[in-house]
Amino acid sequence: MFLSRIVLRDLDSIDSPAASMASSKKLVTRDEWERKLRDVKIRKEDMNRLVMNFLVTEGFVDAADKFRVESGTQPDIDLATITDRMEVKRAVQSGNVQEAIEKINDLNPTILDTNPQLYFHLQQQKLIELIRAGKINEALEFAQEELAPRGEENQVFLEEIEKTVALLVFEDIKNCPYGELLDVSQRLKTASEVNAAILTSQSHEKDPKLPSLLKMLIWTQNQLDEKAAYPRINNFSTAALEDPAI
C-alpha cells in the first residue's frame, strides 16, 4: 500500500510540469526506479510477521517454530492448535474422513454444526473413499442413511449425491465421466475447506497475508501500466525487474 502510494505520487509530480507530455506514457529508467525503491523503508519486524503469518496459516508448524526461535517473532496463535489443524487436514488428504470428523469435533464441537455444507462435503468424501475401496454395499448403506436425508433438504446437495453415487455404475471407476471425484485434488479441496472452517472458528483469517500482498502488487502494476513504462516484475518467484519496453 505504501509502496504503490509513493510511486503514484512521484509519477504525478513528474507529469505536472510538462503538461504537453500528459497524453504519452512516462518512461522511468531502471536506475531511477531502483533509486526510488531504495527510498522506501520497510521494517524487518513487519516482514518477519508476514512470514510468520504465512507459515502459521498454511500449517507449517516446525518451520514456524524454528522461525520463532531464530527471528524472535512471536506467532499470534498457539502453535499447538496448528498441529491439531494439520492432523485434521492430513487425515482428510489421506482419506481417513471419519478420523478427521472426530478430530474436528475434539477441537470444537460447533464447527460442523454451523457448517452444514462442510459436514456434507466430509460425508461425501467418506462415500468417495468407500467407493474407491470397492466396498459397494457399505457405500450404499452409508449414503442411504447419512446422505439421502441431506439431499432431501437441499437441491444442491442432492445433485452432488447424484454425481457421487453415479460412480457405482462403472466397473472401471478411474476412467469414467466422474473420475475426477476420485482424484487427490478432490481430497485437497475438501481438506482446504476444513482448514478454512477451523481457522474461521478460531477467529483467524483463513487466508495468509502474503498472497494478498502479491495480489495487490499485481493490481498496482496493472494500474501503473496505463500511465508509465517502468521496470516490471513478471516472475514473482524471483522478483526480478524487467527493463521497460521503449
Place this chain on the structure above:
Amino acid sequence: MELDSLREAFDRVIEKRASSSAKAQEVIDQIVSEVEQAITKMQMMNTDSMGTADHSSILAELKAKLNELAPLNQLEGCQKELNVALSKYLKLLEKSFSPDISKAYRNVDFEASTINSIIANHFYRQGLFDLGDSFVRECGESDGAHLKLQFQEMYSILEAMQVRNLQPALSWAAKNHDQLLQNGSMLELKLHQLQFVEILTKGSRDEALKYARTHLVPFASLHKAEIQKLMACLLWADRLDQSPYAEFMSSTHWEKLAEELTHQFCSLLGQSSESPLGVAVSAGFQGLPTLLKLTTVMAAKKQEWQAMKQLPVPIDIGPEFQYHSVFVCPVLREQSSDENPPMLMPCGHVVSKQSIMKLSKSSSRPFKCPYCPSEAVASQCKQLHF
C-alpha cells in the same frame, strides 16, 4: 346451438312419452279394477242362488261405470300431446341434419384389391387379427397379410408392456439399436430406465445395481443427467415413492413409452403411426359439412359438381391432416394445382405456370421476374414437386 334445440325437443318427447305411458297404465288399472269388482259381486251372488236378472244388473252397472271413465278420451289426449312433440322433433331433425349425405358422394373408381388391402391392414393395425384374416379369406386377397406378422409382433410387445413385462420391448429395441439411434430416439434408454425402476422397487437394490452396470453404462457418456438420477434412486430403494424421484414410479411413463414404441415401430416399418383408413375417414368427417353445403349451392345453380376437377371452395380440416406443402402463386394469388403447377425460375423464385405463360406472352418472349431484376425465358423454368 342446434344441438341444444335438438336436446330440448328430444327431452320433451321423452317427457310426453313417459306421461302418456303412465296415463295409459292408470286407465288400464282402473278398467281392470272395475271388472274385478264386478266379478267379485257375481261370485257373491252365486252363493245366494239368485237369478240371472241380478247378473244383468251388475253388468249394466259395470257398463255405466266404464262409460263414465271414458278411457278412450283420456288416452286420446295424451297420445295427441305425444304426437305433437314427436312431430316437432322430427321437423327439427330434418332442419338440423342432412338426411341424405350421399349427395356429397362422388363416384370415384377405386381398384377393389387396393381398397381390400387398405381395410385388411386397418384390421391388423388395430390388432383385430382374426377379423383381418376372415376379411382376407373372404375377399380372396393374399397380399393383404403382408403386414400382419409385423403388427402381431408390435401388439405382443404392447400386451406384454401392459402387464409390466418389458422383455419383448427390450429385445426389439436392442435388435433395432442402430435404426433407433439414427431416428434420434431415446426409446432404448427409456425402456432400460423403466426396467431399472421395476427391479429396484420389486426386486432388490443389488439386482438393480447389477442391471445398471450392464445396461445403463453404455448410455452414461451421452446421458449423464439421467444416469445420475437413476443411480441416486438406489439410496431410496425401500421408499422410492417418498423420494425426490417419486415421479419415476408414475404409470404415465408406461403409457408414453407404449406410444413412443408404437411410433418408432411403425416408423421402422415405413408406415405412419396412424391407420391410413382411420385418417381418411376422420378427414372425411371434418370435410363433410362443407361438401353438403356445396352440393346445396350447386344444385340451386343447376351446376354439376360431380364433373369438376377442383372444388370451388377451400375445405379446412385442421393442421393434423396437413401432410404436404402448399404453394400459393404470388401473382395469381391462387393455390397451385396439377394444371397450374409451381415453376422454379433460374433466379430461384417460384411462380405458377399460368403466370409464366402470361408474363412471357405464351412462351414467345423473355420476361422479368416479379421479385427481382432477373430475366428468364419459359423454357428455363422447371416444375417444382413437393
